[in-house]
Amino acid sequence: MANRHFKRGKKQKGYHEKVFYQKNRKIKIRSLKRKKSIEKAREYVKIFTTEKIKDDEILLLSKGLKYIPSPSTKFAKSSIASDFNEFARKLRCKYHFDKGDIFKRHPFLTKSGYEPELANNAIGTYIFKTTIEIDNITIKKAHDNLTTLERKAISSLKRNEKIVIRKADKNNTTVIWDKTEYINEGLRQLSSATHFMEIAKLNIIETNQKINTIIFEMHRKGVMDEITFKYLSAKRDLKPGRLYLLPKLHKLDPELIERVQQNPTLYKNVRIQGRPIVSLSGTVLERIGKYLDKFMLPAVVKQETHLRDSLEFINIIEKLQVKPDAYLVSFDIKEMYNNMSHVEMIDAVKHAWPTIIKCKHTILLPPLRYILELLKIVLENNEFMFNGKFYKTSTGVPMGNSLSPEITDLRVYEVLNSILRTFQHKQKISSLYRFRDDGFFFIYNEGTDDEIAQFFTC
Incomplete structure (x- = not known):
């Protein structure tokens, strides 16, 4: 036992x-x-501050700044009901207005909110029964795509006022930037009297009045359709733009970056360049910029040197037949958006006007005079705020403006054509392409260094 x-x-x-x-x-x-x-x-999060960053905060930021946490199910039912009500409204509108014609949506059409009272019996019954089903639905608790500690990390990062979190300029790395260094870099760039000037007060009200005067006149004279007029004359927020910087990590030595990650106190010895972006979202210039861009874009696409995106670049490269004696030449335009004068950009639009007229547009094309008047307002009234102070651009057009890619494309195309007209060895150049401020071409027949250098000095 x-x-x-x-x-x-x-x-x-x-x-x-x-x-x-x-x-x-x-x-x-x-x-x-x-x-x-x-x-x-840590491969996707680079730290340039002595602030203590917890492991869970690093894990959270490594997911990327576009990562969407699982939403709360607390208001899920009301959200579903609200979405279905909007869908039901569109169903009634479709039945009420549809006559079987092919409808091309106006690019500036805004929601009217109109809701027909009745539709046919089948639609009415479907809406009624679905509403009851949604009301009786049981919302189950969804799996959270963040851990409890990562949820806490969101709150702790929000409360930390000593750091600035930004996506790196050329890749998906997330950068934790010391706020003092971030502000110093912004002020360093804004101290350039050539590109920016500090202003005592904003002129947003006057700018808004100038825009309204022009668009009301355009509508009255019949050179602007009703939908576009409603879009542009809608009440706008009288607030300035907002300057923010994207850190240019690609300009730093990778070994230096790694040393800073090992010893954060070294970050003060590293000056990170920032790419200035002026967000005009919700400002008086936002919609006018989009309106003008509608006329510039078709002309830019027609340029024989224009590259639409990376995919088009790859397709062109794959089809190129390059001779053995060819030199590949690439070029980059330094600070393209900031270094062009307003007069140059306005003149570029004037010179491109014959091409713009020939393009097919989705909205009514107004006379050149109105285009130039609105363009001048947009270029000369880029007002924004940084670190509690107000500034405006003296020259160029900042990134963040809807108009900036196309207006600079027109000017660069004009400059390239001017160079080619005076370049003595033009016949040796082949496959000249450009995307924004980067371009390349091949020069044949044993092109010498002097011939290549001449291209950049024309």
Whole structure:
């Protein structure tokens, strides 16, 4: 009997030891996985501050600034009901207005909110029954795509006023930037009297009045359709733009970046250049910029040197037949958006006007006079705020303006044509293409260094 009891005790002891071992093993595996996850996350998060950044904050930021946390299910039912009500409104409108014609949506058509009272019986029954089903639906708790600690990390990062979090300029790396250094970089760029000037007060009200005067006149004279007029004359927020910077990590030595990650105190010895972006979202210039861009874009697309995107670039490269004696020449325009004068850009639109007229437009094309008047207002009244002070651009057009890519494209195309007209070895150039401020071409027949250099000095 005693022997049996001894064996049972020994068996239970072995079982508990096994359970303890397995539990300990799981903890070690989990700890090892977390350590590897943090090491991997640090590849996508670069820290340039002495502020203590927790592991969970790094794990959170490594997901990217566009990562969407799982929404709360608290208001899920009301959100579904609201979305279905909008869908039901569109169904009624479709039945009420549709006559079987092919309808091309106006690019500036805004929601009217009109809701027909009735539709046919089938639509009415469907809406009624679906509304009841939504009301009776049970919302199950969804799986959270963030851990509890990562949820807390969101709050702690929001409260930390000593850092600025930005996406890197040329890749998807997330940068934690010391706020003092971030502000210093912004002020350094704004101190350039050539490109920016500090202003004592904003002139947004006057700018808004100038825009309204022109668009009301255009509508009265019949050179602007009703839908576009409603879009442009809608009440706008009288607020300035907002300047923010994207860190140019690609300008830094990778070894230097790694040394800073190992020793954060070294960040003060590193000056990170920032790409200035002026967000005009919600300002008086936002919609006017989009309106003007509608006329510029078709002319830009027609340029023989224009590249639409990376895919078009790849397609062209794959089809190129390059001779053995060809030199590949690439070029980059330094600070293209900031270095063009307003007069140059306005003149570029004047010179491109014959091409703009020939293009097919989705809205009514007004006379050149109105285009130039509105363009001048947009270029000369880029007012924005940074670090509590107000500024405006003296020259160029900042990135963030809807108009900036196309208006600069027109000017660069004009400059390239001017160079080619005076370049003595033009016949040796082949496959000249450009995307924004970057371009390339091939020069044949044993083009010499002097010939290539001449292209850049024309």
